[in-house]
Amino acid sequence: MLILPWMKANAAEENGSYDDRYCTTCHGADGRGNYGVQAPRLAGMEPWYLQRQLENFRAGLRGVHPSDIEGIAMRPMATKLTDESIADIIEWVGSWDYVSTENPYRR
Amino acid sequence: MTRFVTRREFLNLVGAVGGSSAALRAGSALGLLPVTKTAKALDLFALGTNSKKVAILGGGLSGLTVAYELGKRGYECTILEASHRCGGRVFTVRNGDLIDEIGNRHYCEFDDEPHMYFNGGAARIPSFHNNLLAYCKELDVELEVFVGENNNAYFQDDALLGGKPVRIKDYKTNVRGFLGEMLAKSMSEQEMNEPFTELEAENLLSIIHSFGDLREGGEYTGSSRSGYKTGGFTTHGVQKDLIEFRDLLKSRLGGRIMTASEGEQGPPLLQAKDGMDNIIAGFLRVVGQEVKYRAMVSAINVTNNGVEITYDQDGVRHSLNVDYCFNCIPTHLITGLDHNFPADYVKAMKYVRRGDAYKAAFQAKERFWEKEDIYGGITRMNNRSSSIWYPSGGIHKNKGVILAAYNFQGGLYHTNMTQEERIESHIKDGERVHPNYRSLVEKPVTIAWHRMNHMLGCAARWNRSRSGWTAEEQLMFDTLQKPVNGRHYVVGDQITVHVAWMESAIQSAHWAMEDLDKRVRAELA
Numbered sequence A: 001m002l003i004l005p006w007m008k009a010n011a012a013e014e015n016g017s018y019d020d021r022y023c024t025t026c027h028g029a030d031g032r033g034n035y036g037v038q039a040p041r042l043a044g045m046e047p048w049y050l051q052r053q054l055e056n057f058r059a060g061l062r063g064v065h066p067s068d069i070e071g072i073a074m075r076p077m078a079t080k081l082t083d084e085s086i087a088d089i090i091e092w093v094g095s096w097d098y099v100s101t102e103n104p105y106r107r
Numbered sequence B: 001m002t003r004f005v006t007r008r009e010f011l012n013l014v015g016a017v018g019g020s021s022a023a024l025r026a027g028s029a030l031g032l033l034p035v036t037k038t039a040k041a042l043d044l045f046a047l048g049t050n051s052k053k054v055a056i057l058g059g060g061l062s063g064l065t066v067a068y069e070l071g072k073r074g075y076e077c078t079i080l081e082a083s084h085r086c087g088g089r090v091f092t093v094r095n096g097d098l099i100d101e102i103g104n105r106h107y108c109e110f111d112d113e114p115h116m117y118f119n120g121g122a123a124r125i126p127s128f129h130n131n132l133l134a135y136c137k138e139l140d141v142e143l144e145v146f147v148g149e150n151n152n153a154y155f156q157d158d159a160l161l162g163g164k165p166v167r168i169k170d171y172k173t174n175v176r177g178f179l180g181e182m183l184a185k186s187m188s189e190q191e192m193n194e195p196f197t198e199l200e201a202e203n204l205l206s207i208i209h210s211f212g213d214l215r216e217g218g219e220y221t222g223s224s225r226s227g228y229k230t231g232g233f234t235t236h237g238v239q240k241d242l243i244e245f246r247d248l249l250k251s252r253l254g255g256r257i258m259t260a261s262e263g264e265q266g267p268p269l270l271q272a273k274d275g276m277d278n279i280i281a282g283f284l285r286v287v288g289q290e291v292k293y294r295a296m297v298s299a300i301n302v303t304n305n306g307v308e309i310t311y312d313q314d315g316v317r318h319s320l321n322v323d324y325c326f327n328c329i330p331t332h333l334i335t336g337l338d339h340n341f342p343a344d345y346v347k348a349m350k351y352v353r354r355g356d357a358y359k360a361a362f363q364a365k366e367r368f369w370e371k372e373d374i375y376g377g378i379t380r381m382n383n384r385s386s387s388i389w390y391p392s393g394g395i396h397k398n399k400g401v402i403l404a405a406y407n408f409q410g411g412l413y414h415t416n417m418t419q420e421e422r423i424e425s426h427i428k429d430g431e432r433v434h435p436n437y438r439s440l441v442e443k444p445v446t447i448a449w450h451r452m453n454h455m456l457g458c459a460a461r462w463n464r465s466r467s468g469w470t471a472e473e474q475l476m477f478d479t480l481q482k483p484v485n486g487r488h489y490v491v492g493d494q495i496t497v498h499v500a501w502m503e504s505a506i507q508s509a510h511w512a513m514e515d516l517d518k519r520v521r522a523e524l525a
């Protein structure tokens, strides 16, 4: 297939270093939480708690029980994280303001 | 203790459950083919000197259809796509391509040749999906036949004949023989006398005889339909031994084998030459400049005279104000965005669940299946990997790409494994059919749709019960199909009753554009 420049994002970017910032795909825009994926709110979460949970998922203390469907969804994300990327993520998540998960209809 | 049923008892049983008409109805339920009207050119109002802005959220097939059609009528379209590529679930992997699975990002290492590709999402086009086929024609997307049914491929089940793979032709021929014999016997015993005239009964018997390849007297003694044991060209063929009926009945998969290539998955099927994403490329040749990649929508605010979109690209937050918005983002991901949708709309989006389809593929170092008279088609296994698909194209080349596993409904089994565990599972399963499999395959890719970034699933599931849709489900569907304020449309196969087909994605886009068109005509009249 002939790949023209506008048919994809640029390849260098695609093949670039591992992107840890998948959180919002599941946890919603600015980490507001997403019922559709059963992923809880991250915005407004205490940094120490966030760090502990990411470490727990990474270490297999959380998200391993076969009946823990949501935890199993979260764990593969965490197993890829290094200490540096956890620090980086905590800073990123810290930049999100707390918002209510439920969006009331407003115009 | 097993109790045996005589053939007579069995026939009585069949009769007791409702006789032939019930059986016939059960058979036709297999098809369940939706009716597609022949593709018609959309009759949409061309804007002329008026200007309208449109945002398309997600570069899935439905979004691209909207961009293409509205672009033709003078609408100014912008496509925001969160991923590095358009196409969503139309996804072909080739050398160097990224498989963006969350927690298992990997790259395809197949040899860099046109026939070395794998359709990780959509792979088959039924010949009556007319709107899709019409776009392929209009956009110069070359099509070829997809070989799905191949009676030379295998059926393998550990419960059947000691796990030895059986050619599908041998399985089918023998089952038909015995079924035919049972029918013929019951006919000759005047059991089915009543409703038929003499001529009808005669024709029925002849159908049964050729269905089962029966001898005179309605006996099944084996058939050369599935080929000879030896000879057949320059020497006379020697008939294969028949497989005992009881042995054929050891597998739970028998019904599936007999009907796998019927209905929407029956021949003739088509595919885009050199990869299904050539359909996406066809659309992008026209609307490609309108796509913003890695542009992840984060907020949707519907106002009285338009829609305000917020998206993140390269770490920068952008806003885009438009007159109309078409949104093919999966509904369970839309619920995580900042939005102001009405409560019943949100309720519907939250209700929809997603199927967890899973596919895997290997590069084969040689085309070992061709040495076993297999050209294209599907081997079916009663194990977790379930299928091996041999490629329809690239015949007699050195290598090829085969599908190593496909699970459309229960894909979480493999999804929850590590990449190494997945691969080992597919190799072990494949070895049951091809003993040297392990040494013949390499360069695996796995595509677990439940973890694919920005998709997190495959087929939208609207109904929770197998017996059909409840009134409440239908109401939620109707709610989500209608636009919010006449401004925001949800599209995609997720807004159809026939999910996980490209044709459905296109028809949902057509539905939405026809609805928009009424509004635009009314406004500009």
Ligand SMILES: Cc1cc2nc3c(=O)[nH]c(=O)nc-3n(C[C@H](O)[C@H](O)[C@H](O)COP(=O)(O)OP(=O)(O)OC[C@H]3O[C@@H](n4cnc5c(N)ncnc54)[C@H](O)[C@@H]3O)c2cc1C
Residues within 6 Å of the ligand: B057, B058, B059, B060, B061, B062, B063, B080, B081, B082, B083, B085, B086, B087, B088, B089, B090, B120, B121, B122, B123, B124, B125, B295, B296, B297, B298, B328, B329, B330, B333, B357, B358, B359, B449, B453, B454, B455, B458, B459, B491, B492, B493, B494, B499, B500, B501, B502, B503, B504, B505
């Ligand atoms: C395993 C499998 C097998 C299939 N087999 C067949 C087949 O044989 N034949 C057939 O016809 N069909 C098949 N299908 C179905 C077909 O692929 C789909 O019906 C069709 O492609 C859906 O198109 P869509 O328009 O709904 O968009 P989707 O493909 O659902 O695309 C949604 C898009 O939204 C983007 N997105 C998500 N979040 C955001 C955000 N926040 N901001 C911006 N963009 C976002 C995604 O990246 C994606 O590009 C199969 C699908 C799968 C998964």
